[in-house]
Amino acid sequence: MNEILIAALVVGGIGAICAVMLIAASKFFAVKEDETVGRLRECLPGANCGACGYAGCDGYAKALAEGGVKTNLCTPGADATAKQLAEILGVEAEEVVEQVAVIHCYGDCNHTAKKMEYEGIESCAAAKTLYGGAGLCSFGCIGLGDCVSVCPNQAICIENGMAHIDTRLCIGCGLCAKTCPRGIIELMADVERVLVTCNSRDKGAVARKACSNACMGCKKCEKSCPSGAIKVVDNLAVIDYELCDNCGSCAKVCPVGCILVSDFSGIHRYEVEKEPIAKEN
């Protein structure tokens, strides 16, 4: 009996001492955490996409609480989040430039073809290291879906051999743009935009051989543009959106049809019942 008692007392005693020590320590050594961080964090969407430039939503909330950081950096949260954040911090709300990701390529299976059968790791980054991927075009979408796997909102799908972005679901975080090994995905202001759906810097004839949707660098668009916004650089039409007024004249004259006029004006977030943007001409 006595042995059991001693054993129980010793273990119980050590346990009790440890408990008291831990309670005392948590009281005495308590670190005061800024309450605003928690409140700011609640306003953020929690996608941890990194569009704000910080390591996740926690990082952004902490940076906001420390001050000197703009409240409009959260593109997925858009204006509503910026307003809430500004309210908590007591500063004036700034408008968020909503963005969507767009793909500068339309080389699906109808337009381009494979130069080889690729049997390897199902990743664009890996495929790119092997003779520049399986496709004929060494600038366009590889179509193995690196962007699909990073998208936090399942806005991207691979269809007919290339990636498509559903701009209704896109939250504009830009993770896909960072991931794409070809760099064909770009973030664009969320309004009606003219878009060059090609990334090929090959010379006209070479590019056309690889893909029937390829920009040949014929400069027709350059001549037709009334505001001088579209220029052919390295055999590829590039639009300067500072100058572009979305008249669409370049799209009309393009003999290939690789310039599209698309409407991205806010539909990706608010009017989900609308049809997804058709990129087809």
Add this chain to the structure above:
Amino acid sequence: METLKGFIIILMTSVLVNNYVLSRFLGICPFLGVSKKLNQATGMGAAVIFVMLMATAATWPIQTYLLDRFEIGYLRTIVFILVIAALVQLVEIVLKKYLPALHASLGIYLPLITTNCAVLGVTINNINDGYNFAESMVNSLGAGLGFLLAMVLFAGVRSRLESANPPKSFEGLPITLVSAAIVALSFFGFAGLVEGLFA
């Protein structure tokens, strides 16, 4: 001089000959879990050294002055687990308050180590081997260094494995376990090292 010799022998034994991970197979969980990247592996190793020393400093007196005195040595395991767990928590709280930088680098590993069997193993082995307090501390330091060594070595092996192309059925954990076994095999080469140290 004799004590110093004894310390060196204990240290070499616990680092190389009886490496806690690669020869005694204790603490395999963090060894496989956190060895993917070198900086994480070294962080974990440093945390383990720290906790092993703290745990030994706390458990050796408890064994000697409490358990032995009341002749309840059979309670060693449960008491040590209790003390180590509480101790690590305490250390974490104190670190958070006074050394936030160290807490940020060790912080995520400390709770992981709480129930690490290598830590419990080293404290129990200290008692079983009949070490005195100083010898126990040296043994714990050696065990921690050995853990760090194993982690760093294996992080190197793993970074090579990343780019290897094993058969499909071996991908991931299986090939990691196989390579861990080969690394452990290489540590057999240290057997007999200590006997010749001062010969």
